[in-house]
Amino acid sequence: MDQRHLPSDQHPQSVPAPQPCARPANTGWAALLSGANGVRSLALAGGVILHAVNVYIATTILPSVVRDIGGIDYYAWNTTLFVAASILGSALSARLLARTGPRGAYISASLVFAAGALICGLAPSMPVMLLGRFIQGLGGGFLFALSYAMIRLVFDESLWPRAMALISGMWGVATLVGPAIGGIFAGFGVWRAAFWSLIPVAALFALLAATVLPGRSADRAPGSPLALAQLLFLTAAVLAVSAGSVSPELSHNILGLGAAVILTALLIRSERRARHRLLPDGAFRISTALGALYATMSLLAVAVTSGEIFVPLFLQVLHHQSALVAGYLAALMGAGWTLGSVASSGASGAGIRRAILAGPILGLVGMLMLAVLMGSPSRGDWLAVMPICLALVAIGLGVGLAWPHLLTRVFQAAPAGEQDLTSASITTVQLFATALGAALAGMVANLAGLTEPGGIAGTMSAAGWLFGVFALAPVIGVFTALRVIRLRPS
Incomplete structure (x- = not known):
């Protein structure tokens, strides 16, 4: 998120157009604050x-x-x-x-x-x-x-x-x-x-x-102009997955996913025909640099979202942490994101390529660690919780390392005449991936037993399945990141 x-x-x-204020004496922080x-x-x-x-x-x-x-x-x-x-x-x-x-x-x-x-x-x-x-x-x-x-x-x-x-x-x-x-x-x-x-x-x-x-x-x-039809299809696709996730019946989940697929297809069709589009040309084609970039960003966002939502619950139920401590531990992903962004902001050349590839690799390592550790109850001592903390930081750190360079390449890959649309679309892509990731996480957790049978056993099963399934996101992200590196925009 x-x-x-x-x-x-x-x-x-x-x-x-900007209305000029009184010009500052300088451009430093003192002038702004x-x-x-x-x-x-x-x-x-x-x-x-x-x-x-x-x-x-x-x-x-x-x-x-x-x-x-x-x-x-x-x-x-x-x-x-x-x-x-x-x-x-x-x-x-x-x-x-x-x-x-x-x-x-x-x-x-x-x-x-x-x-x-x-x-x-x-x-x-x-x-x-x-x-x-x-x-x-x-x-x-x-x-x-x-x-x-x-x-x-x-x-x-x-x-x-x-x-x-x-x-x-x-x-x-x-x-x-x-x-x-x-x-x-x-x-x-x-x-x-x-x-x-x-x-x-x-x-x-x-x-x-x-x-x-x-x-x-x-x-x-x-x-x-507002791309109203595309926004409606996009929102409806997310809500379809969410509606299907409420039921523990697999058939209902499949129905929700099927509806989301149909609505996404209608979104793509509307985008291709619309006069006013939501995303720039090439956004839905993995063969383009822009499509590979959006795919990588979405997969990284999905990995973060799946963890941030349920981590406080799992830590409180399975690892006996207070609400305050669990909240701060869940925020370690955000802290890792910030740390990674600062650390990689000055990278260039081969360093940029390594940073982009590090995103999904660190995400995969973190998700696999959580799949093993989060679902195993502990007494809440720091010896048991510390590896979970490291996994959370690793996921956020990976996204932070890659994110600034993915954004930069999105700007570079903007089609001619669509630079403004490309810039504004970053928010839409990130928020859509976050919302869809949350809906899918709820579906996986409920299917795995969070609601039925519930309790400690259901929460253990949900934790293991959630992080195990969502480890697929950074796995796919490795391949899309490799494509980003190969399809370097001019």
């Missing part, structure tokens, strides 16, 4: 913080949620619906920005997010919780995309790179704050308060937006 490394020109066609720019930075970074912290809060407290209101068979739906709604919010953010202006768009997004958090905190049952998660995801998608888009509106161009780095760095902050908030509230048995705690924060950032962001740009441009 990690979305930190996104392109700086997300939704570029929909962003109005002081005075009026400092307040603007806080407001925009706050949107990403809300979205990112909420991701880690939810994964940390979900075991407590299902113990209280039930719905273990819908466990993965909390992530699936949240991410699917984030896709819609991200895609619709351009129109929201064009219709209401920066100030109105940011306030509206904050209010939608706060409404979702309120519903989650009051949820008496899992269906109501899922409704709240969907609304949260919609608001989070708005906030996430708008925070990037508004950089061009409120900062001088010389400050854009540092503003991008600041907002991207908020995911690192979230890995520290999110599990702590979720773990503390879950530890005291008041998981609902974890959602409620986000409401005043959202209100505060809405107030900041109303104070420091511009209303409407004088040269306001209309939003870019």
Whole structure:
């Protein structure tokens, strides 16, 4: 579910021409974080913080949620619906920005997010919780995309790179704050308060937006055309897998997968015929450099998602960790991702090729370790948990090593005249892979016994099967990564 490394020109066609602010005396961090720019930075970074912290809060407290209101068979739906709604919010953010202006768009997004958090905190049952998660995801998608888009509106161009780095760095902050908030509230048995705690924060950032962001740009441009049919097919494909995953009957699971395959075929057909496309030319063909890149990115994202969703549950049930500790251990993937990105950012030549190939290889090693270790109950001592920690770091580290160079090659492989579409499509591909990975993880876990027979035996079986099956993702990723290396774009 990690979305930190996104392109700086997300939704570029929909962003109005920048309104120059007072030019900073220099392009350093002091110019970005002081005075009026400092307040603007806080407001925009706050949107990403809300979205990112909420991701880690939810994964940390979900075991407590299902113990209280039930719905273990819908466990993965909390992530699936949240991410699917984030896709819609991200895609619709351009129109929201064009219709209401920066100030109105940011306030509206904050209010939608706060409404979702309120519903989650009051949820008496899992269906109501899922409704709240969907609304949260919609608001989070708005906030996430708008925070990037508004950089061009409120900062001088010389400050854009540092503003991008600041907002991207908020995911690192979230890995520290999110599990702590979720773990503390879950530890005291008041998981609902974890959602409620986000409401005043959202209100505060809405107030900041109303104070420091511009209303409407004088040269306001209309939003870019929306690929509505493709978005509907994409979302429906994810939900079809999720619907099939609820039942422990194999026939129902196969039916859900079959429906997803049909909807994906309709998505590809619509893309080829549509005037306004969701993805650039060649995105669905593995024979192209762009297709191989998207495939590798998707497989890496799927591997991370399958672990992040269920790791807190497995650690609490099978390895006797508290909600707080389990949340932080699950966040080790995100920490490994950040570490890998920093470590490989200066690579060149053969180092880039090694970094790209290291992604799926480390992911495979980590998944196989988890398949063996996670499903074997322990007393929770660190001697037993430490190898699990190493496996989680290895998966995140592999993705982090490869990710910056995969993004760079996506830009290089952009078809002529489709550079903007290619840049914006990275978010769509990553979120779709995350949502689909969550839905498939729920299907595998439920089939393996998480709901029936449930308990310790069912959770052990689910852990082993989940990581064993999803180890196939990095296996395939090795071959797509090799193709990426061979099909180096000019």
